[in-house]
Amino acid sequence: MAEMAEDGQGGGPRPGGAKGRPTLRTIAYMTGLGVTTVSRALNDAPDIGQATKERVRLVAGQIGYRPNRAGVRLRTGKTNVISLILSVETEVLGLTPHLVHGISERLAGTPYHLIVTPYDPRTDPLGPVRYIVETGSADGVIFSRIEPEDPRVRYLRERGFPFATHGRTAMDIVHPYFDFDNERYAEIAVRRLAARGRERLALLPPPANLTYCQHMSTGFARALDRLDLTEIPIREVTIDSAHEAIEAEVGRMMRSARRRPDGFVCGSASAAIAVISGAEAAGFEIGRDFDLAVKDSFHMMEKFRRQTVVIHEDFRAAGAFLADAVTRTLAGVPPGELQRIDVPPDA
């Protein structure tokens, strides 16, 4: 084990004006105050004189003091870390980078750091959450792929551990979340496909275990009912399926007279690519033989298949809101005030 940049800390109790990074001791020495006083002054404690506080803050600012995170963490248990738990089943298009950037933008300027914890939802849904709680390696967590009865939500709430979710549960637990109104999305999507004269619509949904699958299906079904359109069911694949599987299934549907849709509502941009590709491979053309609606946070569809019905979903805003929700939870804001549903505009 090589120890790089070791600073050889032998040599007895060193004076306040030490060499390395300034600590409370350094400030205490410079101001002539006690370490305790300096600490309390910087934390704006009520029993420290105003003049002293200002003097301490001035010195601290001048010498570029920053509290040692390990010291704080050891003493208080506060890590100043927010953990984003990411599925390794990457939604390659857009979600991850936008979410990450939204979060870290909002965290910049706060004492919080963002750490990314990967997990495999199939084998280990509770693993990372449990790890974080048990080891106390973060003050709060953010995660997505929320289920109606989400064990992570229950686990965290039972232990009073702060979190915010990207998506809603169907539980009676009130917790911070950001969600896109997928019910509304599906309705709008159907409406706009209907406006193009489409009548036989298929929904390529998210995996059935996720809450927003139900939302999307509900909105889809209701709009179909209202407009008196036909649903062509898709059962074999979801937006999480491999592209090849989606393409194959769409190909089969298009080639079958009975099961052929003339419109698709798609749960993700990535899946939409596969749908279009599968339909085209079977000889069908978007805009002519079928239409497709999709959520997108990127402008790719609009460029490559201008006929696509695109409804914008803002993952960066989601990240920013979630970061905010967690830090405000840590500041004591009640969860009921930290919920938002992003409703797509009807236009």
Place this chain on the structure above:
Amino acid sequence: MAEMAEDGQGGGPRPGGAKGRPTLRTIAYMTGLGVTTVSRALNDAPDIGQATKERVRLVAGQIGYRPNRAGVRLRTGKTNVISLILSVETEVLGLTPHLVHGISERLAGTPYHLIVTPYDPRTDPLGPVRYIVETGSADGVIFSRIEPEDPRVRYLRERGFPFATHGRTAMDIVHPYFDFDNERYAEIAVRRLAARGRERLALLPPPANLTYCQHMSTGFARALDRLDLTEIPIREVTIDSAHEAIEAEVGRMMRSARRRPDGFVCGSASAAIAVISGAEAAGFEIGRDFDLAVKDSFHMMEKFRRQTVVIHEDFRAAGAFLADAVTRTLAGVPPGELQRIDVPPDA
């Protein structure tokens, strides 16, 4: 400031069999050994008996002991954190999520955590690096957007701080890196466009300050020379420009008889979308009026513009290699052994 999940730690020196998370003290109490012995046993120190080591490890395993990171960090300065420094100018398509997943996959099972630090390359190239070194908030860093004379590389090496870069410098400093052979990429791209009979080629390069811009330009120029083709220069825009700017510039080029290329070599997938879109908006068709080559880690181009010449770049492998490079640097492996250039296959 609400304190959640506080565990009320009053009550005098508590016994070894405490309530909360097990510490070295817990194990010491259970085994009847001293705390020091337990620590050294777990760290496989040479002066601890074999039998004792095994006994300690057994107990530690049974009760699920995990070292307190804050304790270790405070005492030793070791954070067990790798920081990925990400530009907020997101390369939305593919790079970020793949890199993040590649890194965290490789870090899983090690004691290392991944933290993501955002920065704005225009205003603050050195900022996050300096912050990390000064506050000691990570053991090593990974970053991209490398310049031939990269101040971050110099800064880190001067201070002996471990790092690995995604991209190369032109400096004499030997350091760990992963790079894609962009020179080779450009050559292959040109060759394949030439094979389609294209003769007037334009390169949409990365920003000129990045090292791989030079690599790509060199490869491009050399292949043009060798095959006796014409270069149509692009000066106004790079792959980092706004899509609108790229579209506009490509539109102008296509409409001008003198400046019209019949082939594009593109530095990124995102930019390629804009190029195609710009050319199509001007009434030109890929495969008929022009061809385009692009690096892609996703399979979108192949689906939407089947004529595209796609050369695959594996960002996940990059992430895995870089994570490995940093941890191995920390383990004392010399930097010269931690370099890799990913050469795209000629096929």
Place this chain on the structure above:
DNA sequence: GTACAAATCTGAAACGATACAGTAAACCCG
């Protein structure tokens, strides 16, 4: 002038880990 309260400030202890400088026992040698 005494008693009490308020306003400021402070040392010691603790969080969990490891480095250092030992100590105790066993072993080896002539």
Place this chain on the structure above:
DNA sequence: CGGGTTTACTGTATCGTTTCAGATTTGTAC
């Protein structure tokens, strides 16, 4: 069997911070 070495283990100090329980000074009331 004394002296020296080796083996195995341990107490103390320390990293930087905050909490706790005072301590000191000043102000106020009677």
